[in-house]
Amino acid sequence: MEIAYYPGCTLQQSSSLYDVQSQRVFKELGIILKEIEDWNCCGATSAGKYDDFIAIAMPSRNIGIAEQDGYSEMVIPCSACYSRTLVAQQRLADDPALKDEINAELTKKVKGGLKVSSILEVLLTTVESGMLADKVVKKYKNLKPVCYYGCMMTRFPYGVPVPDDVENPQGMETILKTLGIKALDWNYKTDCCGASAAINDHDTSINLMAKIMQDAIARGANCFVVTCPMCQLNLDAYQDEICKKHEIQERLPVFFITELVGLAMGLSPKELQVDRHFVDSVSLVQELDKELEAA
Amino acid sequence: MEQTAKAPVLEFKPEIANPLVQEVMERSGQPLVACYQCRRCAAGCPVGEETGYITPDRLIRIINLGDREKALSNALVWQCVSCYTCGTRCPNEIMTGRITETLKKMAKETHVEPLKPKVAFFHDTFVKSGLRWGRLNEGEFVSFYELKNFFKDLSRFKFKAIYEEIVSQIKLALSMMGRKRLHFGVQSSKGRKELNRLFKKSKAKKQA
Structure with missing residues (x-):
């Protein structure tokens, strides 16, 4: 099966490991991700604070490309890109005049009807079909993850059909269960890490992340699982600073969901680029592997 | 006893308030006048501890009372992280996260210096x-x-x-x-x- 793939800017740069993992993991599951041609920046959350029209127009162009190139579904691993694209699509569907206005400047015009999927939605189809369970070769029973969804997987700035429970989403938990991993229940799964505030309002963001970190530790977690590259970078790159400021001894690896799926399917940490995290994550994987060998 | 921080007392003048409410409602797409101050938004706002007395409900109140200056320059407008928790919990479907975004744009257009x-x-x-x-x-x-x-x-x-x-x-x-x-x-x-x-x-x- 082939589906359209929108990596977004960050998956080509600071979070390119997520791009590598996504392509590799889906290939293993028989889904080929076809990167759409000449895609552009979605504008992320900044565009909505800058200019309403351009915030809709930027993702619209990508939707047009996917539709005109004959795809019926497009997967977007980055939560911000996913949210912006889904919202733009709904806005165009609700406002034909706006759609005409944007289409007037686009070479590949938006028709409507493309299914915009998050990485969880696509992974969940492989859970349903039994494909994922068939591919699992390692069951990390001692991994105690907390699933961190952040804001953009369930809360949207405009009325779109939300694919999971707004306050207590279960997508990641369901996928992990198929991998033989039991995720812990906790309070901060949909709280905000501060996102861009880590750069432009640093102290606020550090305080928000400290609460997330503290609850994860209180629940006995030994890692985070995320889908959003912004949450990943923030919790990973600033974790040392957060912990020092708030006197937290523990450090928790922040895995992308694709990383755990890949590891469970027997892909090597090297191939999945697990060594590119800020918080040492390879040690935990090696430890779990040793336990599996011993068992 | 020392008083804790309070919003300033505002006198309601419809001729001043209405144009501001109208503008913010149209641009943000949020029904501000439906707010009945239940404060569910305030309870869930992650930056509440950072923004002092300005919580989403109070920002809406400031706009509804027509205080343009205060509406464009306060901690919530500039520290809101757009997590949209306010909107998913509001019984009247008002997403204050969209309102702060609108106010940022209005501040820029009218050359109001950003607080942050x-x-x-x-x-x-x-x-x-x-x-x-x-x-x-x-x-x-x-x-x-x-x-x-x-x-x-x-x-x-x-x-x-x-x-x-x-x-x-x-x-x-x-x-x-x-x-x-x-x-x-x-x-x-x-x-x-x-x-x-x-x-x-x-x-x-x-x-x-």
Whole structure:
């Protein structure tokens, strides 16, 4: 099966490991991700604070490309890109005049009807079909993850059909269960890490992340699982600073969901680029592997 | 007993209040007048501890009472992280996160100095960088953003802030480099021409 793939800017740069993992993991599951041609920046959350029209127009162009190139579904691993694209699509569907206005400047015009999927939605189809369970070769029973969804997987700035429970989403938990991993229940799964505030309002963001970190530790977690590259970078790159400021001894690896799926399917940490995290994550994987060998 | 911080008492004048409420409602698409001050938004707001007495419900009240100056310049407008928790919990479906976004744009258009200049710089620079190349180049974008900060701080003689910013960004850059997470190449999309035509269209509409 082939589906359209929108990596977004960050998956080509600071979070390119997520791009590598996504392509590799889906290939293993028989889904080929076809990167759409000449895609552009979605504008992320900044565009909505800058200019309403351009915030809709930027993702619209990508939707047009996917539709005109004959795809019926497009997967977007980055939560911000996913949210912006889904919202733009709904806005165009609700406002034909706006759609005409944007289409007037686009070479590949938006028709409507493309299914915009998050990485969880696509992974969940492989859970349903039994494909994922068939591919699992390692069951990390001692991994105690907390699933961190952040804001953009369930809360949207405009009325779109939300694919999971707004306050207590279960997508990641369901996928992990198929991998033989039991995720812990906790309070901060949909709280905000501060996102861009880590750069432009640093102290606020550090305080928000400290609460997330503290609850994860209180629940006995030994890692985070995320889908959003912004949450990943923030919790990973600033974790040392957060912990020092708030006197937290523990450090928790922040895995992308694709990383755990890949590891469970027997892909090597090297191939999945697990060594590119800020918080040492390879040690935990090696430890779990040793336990599996011993068992 | 010492009084805790309170919002200033405002006298309601419909001729002053109505135009502001109307403008914010239209631009944000949020039904501000439906707010009955239940404060569920305030209970869930993650930046509540940072913004002092201005919680989402009070921001709405300020707008509904027509205090334009206060509405455009307060901690919530500039520290809101757009997590949209307020909107998902509001019984009247008012998303204050959309209102703060609208107020940021209104502040810019009427040349009101942002309470947190860094926040405004960040979003401006981000979109401009995205439009310039068609794709965002993280290194270029952060450099431009830091340059703007630098000159702003310099003009206010905030040397300590400049020093701290430089140290923290160099630390981050070095640790990103160590994990091959810092990229120096430029990525672009030919689609930037189409996007810039659309952006011109939007600007022209605003001026009309």
